[in-house]
Amino acid sequence: MSTKKVLLVYPYFYTGVKKDKIFTPIGIGILSAVLKQSGIDVMILDCTFLTVKEAIKKAQQYKPDITGIYVMTTFVKNALGLLEKLRKVNPESLYAAGGPLPTLYPAKLAKAFDYVFKGEAAKSFPDFCRDYLNASSRSEFTGNINPSNYAGIYSLSMGIMDSPVTHLSKEDIDQCPIPDREGFDHKKYQELCYGDTGKKRTSIMMSYGCPFSCEFCSKPIFGNEVRFRSLDKVFEEIRDIVSYGYDSLWIADDLFTCDAQFLKSFCHRLIKEDLQISWSCLSRVDSVNGEVARLMKSAGCSKVHFGIESGNDYVLKLMNKKIDIAKITRGVEMFKGNGIGCAGFFIVGYPGETVETIEETFDFALSLGLDEISFNVPYPLPGSKLYERVSDISDDDWNFENETRFLYKSEFDEKWLKKRIQETNEIFAGLEKNQVIKDRR
Ligand code: B12
Numbered sequence: 253m254s255t256k257k258v259l260l261v262y263p264y265f266y267t268g269v270k271k272d273k274i275f276t277p278i279g280i281g282i283l284s285a286v287l288k289q290s291g292i293d294v295m296i297l298d299c300t301f302l303t304v305k306e307a308i309k310k311a312q313q314y315k316p317d318i319t320g321i322y323v324m325t326t327f328v329k330n331a332l333g334l335l336e337k338l339r340k341v342n343p344e345s346l347y348a349a350g351g352p353l354p355t356l357y358p359a360k361l362a363k364a365f366d367y368v369f370k371g372e373a374a375k376s377f378p379d380f381c382r383d384y385l386n387a388s389s390r391s392e393f394t395g396n397i398n399p400s401n402y403a404g405i406y407s408l409s410m411g412i413m414d415s416p417v418t419h420l421s422k423e424d425i426d427q428c429p430i431p432d433r434e435g436f437d438h439k440k441y442q443e444l445c446y447g448d449t450g451k452k453r454t455s456i457m458m459s460y461g462c463p464f465s466c467e468f469c470s471k472p473i474f475g476n477e478v479r480f481r482s483l484d485k486v487f488e489e490i491r492d493i494v495s496y497g498y499d500s501l502w503i504a505d506d507l508f509t510c511d512a513q514f515l516k517s518f519c520h521r522l523i524k525e526d527l528q529i530s531w532s533c534l535s536r537v538d539s540v541n542g543e544v545a546r547l548m549k550s551a552g553c554s555k556v557h558f559g560i561e562s563g564n565d566y567v568l569k570l571m572n573k574k575i576d577i578a579k580i581t582r583g584v585e586m587f588k589g590n591g592i593g594c595a596g597f598f599i600v601g602y603p604g605e606t607v608e609t610i611e612e613t614f615d616f617a618l619s620l621g622l623d624e625i626s627f628n629v630p631y632p633l634p635g636s637k638l639y640e641r642v643s644d645i646s647d648d649d650w651n652f653e654n655e656t657r658f659l660y661k662s663e664f665d666e667k668w669l670k671k672r673i674q675e676t677n678e679i680f681a682g683l684e685k686n687q688v689i690k691d692r693r
């Protein structure tokens with residue numbers, strides 16, 4: 253083959269709905285970096301700020317040999333719609349899918365794509381691209397393909413090909429180059445975020461995997477085994493992020509704060525390198541003590557986001573959250589006492605709870621002195637235990653944003669929940685205003 257071009261598509265189209273978290277996709281960035289390292293020409297087609305027409309035009313002009321599309325539950329319609337259009341304009345290209353949904357349902361996706369990659373594809377997909385592009389023809393490659401060379405590959409094009417997923421070791425992860433952020437429209441990402449938060453923020457991941465098993469959570473890519481990246485690589489990436497003009501990080505790790513040793517080393521190094529960057533992260537209320545929280549604050553941590561989920565111990569047990577009201581209250585007080593802002597995510601209308609427990613959640617959310625609260629109904633994500641427990645899951649459009657909408661048959665009235673969420677948000681906004689007035693006095 254003469255050309256060696258790979259197109260990586262992130263099929264999310266920003267709809268204008270107010271959002272404070274819109275980030276460049278790190279997975280696409282990693283694949284691009286590894287491919288470029290092998291001397292392959294790569295174009296990232298991030299659809300976030302494009303129209304479908306513009307995206308198709310860019311792909312048509314590029315004429316890739318391989319087109320890889322990221323698919324998660326909420327993108328599946330976009331991804332399949334784009335695939336159909338791309339096949340028309342670039343019929344010669346080979347089409348591959350990867351990401352959470354292909355990992356869970358490879359057979360379903362393989363009906364539309366030539367190849368599907370399950371799980372962490374930072375090694376398998378670039379290896380596959382390199383071998384395909386080095387082959388003398390498509391038929392020569394497909395006739396001789398050895399699935400055991402590509403962990404997690406799945407295809408139906410020549411009978412069923414299904415190779416098991418392997419998780420990358422810490423060493424493999426550290427050998428990966430830092431994500432390639434060159435192909436993204438950083439100006440637009442920064443404008444959007446700055447307008448909402450006064451910060452130019454982007455996401456980063458320093459560890460993969462989470463050891464917990466909350467019932468509503470789906471983590472098909474990284475699973476339960478936690479692997480931390482080396483701090484040298486992490487800081488190489490942070491310096492790269494800063495060079496694009498960002499001044500704030502959203503640490504997207506499932507559980508960044510679960511290893512106190514790593515967390516402390518990260519904070520010490522951030523203080524030492526003095527990169528003038530603030531950060532926020534996801535955390536559990538029970539994973540950090542006062543000493544570490546103080547260090548986090550000194551290292552620029554502005555806010556910690558907790559999945560608090562419910563104001564009732566029985567419901568927390570149903571969710572398999574492994575936290576209780578007492579721990580939540582203590583955790584939030586401790587972080588706030590050390591000057592770190594706290595945000596809480598809550599789920600209301602969980603199967604098995606009652607109107608009383610829902611009201612307890614609203615009251616609890618208002619009582620905690622949080623800086624930010626957000627409520628939603630449960631989404632039975634494919635891959636979660638909740639998905640197996642509820643029935644009548646809607647197969648139609650998951651592509652909605654910031655909407656309170658049941659995607660399965662719930663015992664709770666959606667309209668009532670929407671109203672109660674709105675009322676609680678209004679009370680919260682009032683509390684915040686009063687706090688600002690008090691602080692000014
Ligand atoms: C950051 C993040 C976000 C950010 C931004 C997404 C972004 N642009 O990065 C925000 C906050 C906007 C977000 C929103 C949502 N998210 Co989110 N998000 C994440 C998070 C925490 C990290 C993503 C990440 O950077 N991963 C790191 C990279 C390295 O991994 P990766 O992207 O998976 O890439 C690897 C593989 O998937 C594969 N791969 C990736 N792309 C491709 C492409 C090809 C062609 C191939 C072959 C392979 C491949 O190879 C990569 C390297 O190994 C993940 C959890 C997680 N641990 O991954 C959830 C996660 C992806 N999100 C999830 C969900 C559910 C959502 C929301 C629906 C939440 C909600 N209720 O609103 C929304 C939907 C957004 C939308 N627009 O539709 C789920 C998806 C579950 C599923 N079954 O689909 C996850 C897994 C979290 C969870 N445990 O529930 N999210």
Ligand code: SF4
Binds near residue numbers: 469470506
């Ligand atoms: S919700 Fe958070 S703590 Fe629970 S399993 Fe998922 S990533 Fe882990």
